[in-house]
Amino acid sequence: MSKTWRIGVAGLGTVGGGLVKFLAEAPLYAPQGGRAEVVAVSARSRKRDFDISAMTWFDDAVALAASPDIDIFVELIGGSDGPAKAAVETALKHGKPVVTANKALIAVHGQALAALAEQNGAPLLFEAAVMGGVPAVKIVREALVGEDLVAIAGILNGTCNYILTEMEATGRSFADVLAEAQRLGYAEADPTTDVGGFDAAHKIVILAALAFGSAPNYADAEIEGIEKIELADIRLAHDLGYRIKLVASAEKIGDGVSVRVHPALAPLSHPLAQAGGALNALFIEGRRVGRIFVQGRGAGEGPTAAAVAADIADVMAGAVRPVFQKPGAQLVKAPAIEGEQRLTQAYVRLLVKDEPGVIAAVSETLAEENVSIDSFLQKPVHDAGGVPIVLTTHATPEPVLLRAIQRIGALPQVLESPRMIRIARV
Amino acid sequence: MSKTWRIGVAGLGTVGGGLVKFLAEAPLYAPQGGRAEVVAVSARSRKRDFDISAMTWFDDAVALAASPDIDIFVELIGGSDGPAKAAVETALKHGKPVVTANKALIAVHGQALAALAEQNGAPLLFEAAVMGGVPAVKIVREALVGEDLVAIAGILNGTCNYILTEMEATGRSFADVLAEAQRLGYAEADPTTDVGGFDAAHKIVILAALAFGSAPNYADAEIEGIEKIELADIRLAHDLGYRIKLVASAEKIGDGVSVRVHPALAPLSHPLAQAGGALNALFIEGRRVGRIFVQGRGAGEGPTAAAVAADIADVMAGAVRPVFQKPGAQLVKAPAIEGEQRLTQAYVRLLVKDEPGVIAAVSETLAEENVSIDSFLQKPVHDAGGVPIVLTTHATPEPVLLRAIQRIGALPQVLESPRMIRIARV
Structure with a gap:
């Protein structure tokens, strides 16, 4: 049974490139023998700083997803709709396991995609969508299965955390620090997804669905970004013993679940306040396990590629689980909070x-x-x-x-x- | 396929009792249908504060492990040898999946048991052996598979951490605080395993094997406990900007791996210094993912039972993986460090x-x-x-x-x- 697991990768940006390099340096072997190998790729341009000449080129991600010559489809295109969604749906309809880093896709269409994956007996994994190399999805989905979780809260967007940390450290304004972050490549040319809180919201929506056994429900998340945070607030908060962070949280209140992202003051001595720079950090609180805290690099080539690789290894290990905590067809949205x-x-x-x-x-x-x-x-x-x-x-x-x-x-x-x-x- | 997964539990102490209660309150359903149910138990005495009347009683853990009427054997007896080892071996020889919280057993006999498990096609899982409800084993074994790990270090014994924290907070001596911890049930009547560093060593030996792809090698771990820590040291360290912790660490140095447990000074601002009381905390450092930090309750009924339950869910999910990073028959000890x-x-x-x-x-x-x-x-x-x-x-x-x-x-x-x-x- 020494089969090669033929990987098709759509999207060769930072994470895609990192994955190709990761698998070249650190081959992943299946427990039954055989190893994962990137055999086909698709991207906007063939120009890369790594060698893709041995891989089959596809102009179209959907054609790659449908190819009979791949065993696992890795989607690293991004965006909740468009080619990413079309390609993932195509792969699942062909019964092919999908690994994706696409938080928007899962937060918005997770329930339908879970049902599609389960109908076709294909795993759909998305560890890299949340907290990069920190396995938040695996912890909530597998390690805390059956646990009665009551709340999760943390810092899930490294760009915002970097900006807030720099504002405090250097005394510069939001606009100044953002402009610098853009020059350094830490923030996108259009920074709205990050600084508006939408990226963190995608992530907490996914974790909330896993934690509380409900359908991912991005539409109902309450979202506020950091654009209005002024230096004066950072300084006054500090005088009061707090640090301002962009906190994403999901909480069970009564029968409902509150999912929101907003700036919040954390006590200076609290681990969330101490997670500086581009770090991500998360508390998970369960009735039996108490509070678990995890922290690490939430983005970047290395961490995110390692998360994708771990999902590929999970596919090869062959575990059968629902995509969320219940079969996709049975997932319902948690009631809103008054x-x-x-x-x-x-x-x-x-x-x-x-x-x-x-x-x-x-x-x-x-x-x-x-x-x-x-x-x-x-x-x-x-x-x-x-x-x-x-x-x-x-x-x-x-x-x-x-x-x-x-x-x-x-x-x-x-x-x-x-x-x-x-x-x-x- | 709505089969019941019949669980046999040997050992009904804190963790065993917690597991019985957990599964009664929060049934674990297999993805293919069916649920986990404790159908048979074995312990020293039948006297329990929870109802075991519906479960088949076995006087002998080995007989329970061999019973054709169980599908998963859960070993919560403890100890590296004796009935725990005999029962685990028996279950594996019968091809039965084993879930254990027994750190000593895995640290000392992990390689032979891994080989036996793999020969018989039976999973052997031990999440509850390390850090209670914090899934350190799953993170290193699954989420960081293929990653080039360079070091892991942390606080893995809550009793020692409690004693050191209390000494600093109250200004009392080691002997005083230990005596109180024994009265409160936080420390055993014979505290050697904890305060001597042996419990932490069992745990770091297991993590080191998983992190570096080597055989667990308890015999070569260097172990020093906290018995000689004096209040004067705690105070002087504080004056110098440090806090004394019992640190368990495993590190790649050249081709070798260093595995040791000893008291160590951590800077006051460092997360390890800030993990007080009975908390456990761990850094995992990889070349690509950077540093991941995890913290939580490392012992106790709730956290440890949740970890056992997660392993049972993993067995039901049916993943096939080597017990350690390589098949047991291929595991070798990492070379010692000069x-x-x-x-x-x-x-x-x-x-x-x-x-x-x-x-x-x-x-x-x-x-x-x-x-x-x-x-x-x-x-x-x-x-x-x-x-x-x-x-x-x-x-x-x-x-x-x-x-x-x-x-x-x-x-x-x-x-x-x-x-x-x-x-x-x-």
């Missing part, structure tokens, strides 16, 4: 007039809404434009909190829209 | 006479041996017994370092044997 069920603690920054009675007006408004203040910070400021004050609240039902903040924003003494950032529940 | 290949940085505590020239004598001795000093600390002490001084060295070939320290110990101004603790390479 706003009142969310207890949120917040940081609120205000710019107010430098005159008596302002703090009284703000605190009266909060008291009327039954929002209690946890801490309060006013620094002497020599800016004629107004006085910045910052407060943090105790946990409050989120709609109440938002209404109170809106009322504060309408006070005549308050000079600009209040800036609210949630405090991480960690 | 002492000179080890570069060690050390903390050295001396008790010296309160007279002029002492520091000159100590530093001359180090200079003669080519050991350079990294930091030096002498605190004013009002103890008539002598003056404690502490120094840390730069990285030095370990035999040179040990010889230099021995020479210092022989100086007439030095009043007691020098205390050397390595600084973690983290």
Whole structure:
């Protein structure tokens, strides 16, 4: 049984190139004998800095996916629709195992693709879609099977984490650091997917589905990016003992599941606050196992290629599992959360007039809404434009909190829209 | 194909009881249909705080392992030899999948058992043997397959970590804290396996074999426990910016592999230093994936039962893999490391006479041996017994370092044997 596992790779960017090099350097052998070999590729251009002359070239990823000369289809094109989706569907319809790093595809179409994969008896694996070389998918999907998970939360986008870390370290603005990250190749020319929180949302949607046995439900995720984070917030948060991170979280509340991405303040001593630069980090909390924390490089050629290679090895090992926790045909979306069920603690920054009675007006408004203040910070400021004050609240039902903040924003003494950032529940 | 997977459990202590409860609360379904059910048990006594009346009782674990009425044998007896080994061997000879939490058994007899399992086509899984609910075995064995791992290092014994954390927090001695831990049930009546470093050694031996593709080699592991750690060391290390942890590590050096357990100083800001109480924590470093960090509860009913359950689910998923990275029959021990290949940085505590020239004598001795000093600390002490001084060295070939320290110990101004603790390479 010394068969070669013939791999077809669609997409030869950073990860695809890394995979070709990985398998050339570190051959993966199947337990029954035989090894994985990249025999066919497809990409936009044939120009590569590694040798693909021994591989069959396909102009069209869908044709590659349908080829009878491959045993496993690896999709590294990206994008939730278009050629990536068409190629993955084609491979699955032909009963071919699919390995993909495509978080958007799985977050948006995961349920239909799972059902298609299971109908055709073909595994569909996507370890590389989440946290690069850190096996978050495997941990939730396999190691915590049957466990009663209650929450997962973490830093799932390295670009945002790099930008926030640099802003704090160098005192530069979001726009400045982003421009530099783009020059260095750490951020895309169009950075929206990363800085808008959408990439992190794709990832947490996948983990939430695995953790809570529901269908991936990207459409209902609440997403807020880091574009509005100002240096002033980073500094004031630090004064209060926090660091601002883009936190992706999924949580069971009652019968529902909350899935969201937003900037959040984590206590400086917390592992999430300490994961700096482009690192990714994740907490997984289960009723029996307690809290598991994992951290590592969430992107890049080496880590992501290693994750794809691990999925190829899993295909060769021949395990049979549902793509998510239940068969795709049985997956349903978790019920949404009512706003009142969310207890949120917040940081609120205000710019107010430098005159008596302002703090009284703000605190009266909060008291009327039954929002209690946890801490309060006013620094002497020599800016004629107004006085910045910052407060943090105790946990409050989120709609109440938002209404109170809106009322504060309408006070005549308050000079600009209040800036609210949630405090991480960690 | 709705077959029941009939589980036989030998050993109904904390983990066995946890498993019975886990499977009752959270049934594990096989992907092909059917579920796992504990149908037979064996233990020292039938007295349990959970209901086993529906399960077939076996007085003898070996008879349970051989029973034609079970499909998976779960060994939770413990110990590297005796009934645990006999029962596991019996199950494997009968072609039955084995799931075990027995670190000593795998560390000592892993190679022979792997060969026996593979001959008989029976999986042998041991996730629960290392780090409880944190899937360290799965990460190294499956997620990092093919990756070029260079080092793993971490805190693998919760009892030692608890004792060291309590000593620092409360200022009590090792003996005091150990006695309390025994009263609270955190430490065994005979604590040697834990505090002597042997439990951590079993675990790092298993991870080293998986990481480096070699045979588990407990006999050659170097093991030092925490019994000699004094409060003075904990405090002085803290003054120098370190925390003392029991660190288990495995490292590729040249063609060899170093596997050892010893107390080590980790910088206070390092995640290993920050893993307090009974937590376990582990770094895994690969050439491509960089450093992965995992942390969680390494023992206890919930986490360990969840790990056993995950292995049962893996058996039901039907993956075929070698027990270690290569077939058991092909596993060889990694070559040992020559002492000179080890570069060690050390903390050295001396008790010296309160007279002029002492520091000159100590530093001359180090200079003669080519050991350079990294930091030096002498605190004013009002103890008539002598003056404690502490120094840390730069990285030095370990035999040179040990010889230099021995020479210092022989100086007439030095009043007691020098205390050397390595600084973690983290």
